[in-house]
Amino acid sequence: MRKYIFKKLMLSIVTLFVIVLVLFLLMELMPGSPFNNDKLSEAQKAALAKAYGLDKPVMVRFFLYLRNMLKGDFGVSYNLSVNTPVLTMIKSRLPISMRIGVCAMLLGSVFGLAIGFLAAFHQGRAADIFCMIVSVIGISVPSYIFAIALSYYGGFKFKWLPLLYDFRNPVVSGIMPVLSLSVAVMAVIARFTRDEAVSVMKSDYVMFARSQGLSNMTLLFRYVIRNSMMPVITVMTMLLVGLLTGSLVTEQIFAIPGIGFLLSSAITANDYNVVITLGFLYAGIYVIARLILDILYGIIDPRVRLGGK
């Protein structure tokens, strides 16, 4: 077991290292520089580059970056808000994205699980068909289309809710972003739960339990939910990781000052440090979530940790 965890841990660290390297090299290849102001003379540009250490060779800068990063220093912003440490910029924005992400996740999971189990228990009947239609639509329609439709009808035409996000009033103005993000979550979870639950219900042990005369409710809580939750939890974790870091487009549509909005503005402003740090944040959360899932799987299911032997 210890060996398995160690192996997974090492793999995660290597992955993170590769990610930093890839991000760094990609930024090197990027056209433009953070100081493309016409008023600056060549000498001033050189002085600026020297001040920020941009005149050193690529590899030296990479290892300097890596060393600072391990100390928790991700550099300062060049452009968006000059000389603010990137970490400070992220710190103030992350909670906004996370709050919306978690709300969307909760809303989507509750409805997704309910619809999924309902459909599995009424396989082939109206509830099942309803579940299928809902999940196909939810998976097919991109969340930004829901966001646009909601903001047009709910925010502009009928003026039920504020059109844009307002951080003085995060609850009311957060309703539409949460709703539009939760639809896809709900659809994916409903589909997955249904398929898992159906395959559990087809299994011999459920057939046996049913033949002993257990009621549907007992069957659901004692057999079906327990045995079908593992894969569903994996999907939920991955969805949550995607939502935590905010959605680029949804944040743009509702003008939410979150992580996704920061990333898209940093990309347009050539703000290297911000882009690398955010890319690393996205990747880091993802890698850590996978590590936790892998270890949990290894603990629960011995076949996983002994796999391939």
Added chain:
Amino acid sequence: MNTDFQFHVRTEDSLEIDHSFSGDSFFKTGVKRFFARGSNVFGLVLLCLLLIMSLVGPYLSGHNYAEQNLERANMAPRIPGILSGEETLSGTAGEIKVNRYEELGLQDEYYPFGTDSLGRDLFSRCFQGLRVSVLIALAAGFIALVIGVNYGMISGYLGGKVDLVMQQIVDIAGSIPSLVVVTLLMLVLKPGVGTIIFALMLTGWMEMSIIARTQVLRLKDQEFVQAARTLGAGNGFILFKEILPNITGTLITQIMVSIPGAIFLETFLSFVGLGLPLGSCSLGRLISEGFENCLLHPYKLFPCMVILVLLMIACNLVADGLREAFDTRTVR
């Protein structure tokens, strides 16, 4: 009802008639199973209709998709007998009704989806955009298939240390969120169709390779492969003439599964401003152009969004159907 013994009884309704016969080929059973479900047929018909429209749509309205006519900018949709071409504009002075067709004296002109801010016919543009989006998705899916299948088949077939290293590479590459890679890549390379296809391919090949590897692992020790080997067939022959034909169904299904994702990514990138360059025409560009003034002229956004949604629904339905019909893992 509550008795000690309650057996699970098969009634007349739940009686299942066996529709697959051992004499039928794998392909034939798959097709039968596919067409047995209404939703699959619906998806297929919808997909065919959309594909036909992507071929002929741009020529139906009589206006070229790229032809600009500033005089006829921002015309609302007009269809004989259904839409009059009138639109309601709400401004600071309250709501006013405008009919640009009458203002310009174009009594016999019909733009079914209206025109955009440069006077281009949105009907032609929507279906041209559909064509571009589908082509991008197909190209990306196909290239990903070629790379992924070769990678996965070699990894699975050779096994041992090679497999271990190759799988570790896939593991690491798969942990990098595709959104981050694609976004940065679109910044580094010149925007254009080729770049988008490249970016989509980068994110698509891993899944393909994992599927191809699993399939090869399943097949490589079976009797027909051993027979071929005994008869002196080389590795290349066994891989491409013996194993590949047996996993084609799964691979085609996987292409179909990857298409909605590719289309979504293209529209998403264009929306963020990283997709195709200005002036080109794809569903993503149309949606982001329509979004720019959707509060004033919502008709510009509506048709291309509906087309995108229909396309996604059709692809997802067909992909689901194919997976159920051909996937060897769910064969009942």
